[in-house]
Amino acid sequence: HDTRFDDPRFRLGFATLVTHYWSNAAFLEEEALLDNADRLTGIPGVLIHGRLDISGPADVPWNLAARWSDAELQLLDDAGHGGGSMNSANVAATNRFARRV
Structure with a gap:
């Protein structure tokens, strides 16, 4: 539980920012x-997406991965936009990158 969301001012600011950002694509x-994914060639990355994420369809990372x-x-069957297995996958990916350094 993110305690910042307990504050109604934070919730309003967050909702305003997200709405403004996404309403402007x-x-x-x-x-x-x-169209510019080829510029990422040679740069490793991990796209971690929850299949249950209703705010972002899985075709977005799927299409990016196809061009990068x-x-x-990593499509996580039991995850939405965050939490649970999403956190574990992010930590695991970060640890793998850290071992490369």
Whole structure:
């Protein structure tokens, strides 16, 4: 439980920011991320996405992983937008990258 959300001012600010950001398509041109994915070649990354995430469909990381040759896609069957197995997957991916350094 994130205690910041107990504060109604934080909730309002968060909701305002998220609504503004997404109503403006993240301030990106259409397909900008996918069209420029080749610029990530040689940079390893892990895309971790919960199948139960109702705020972001799984086709977004799926399509990015298809164009980013050095990306690893992990679709978590039991996760939504965060928490639980999502946290564990993020920690595991971070630890793998830390061992490379």
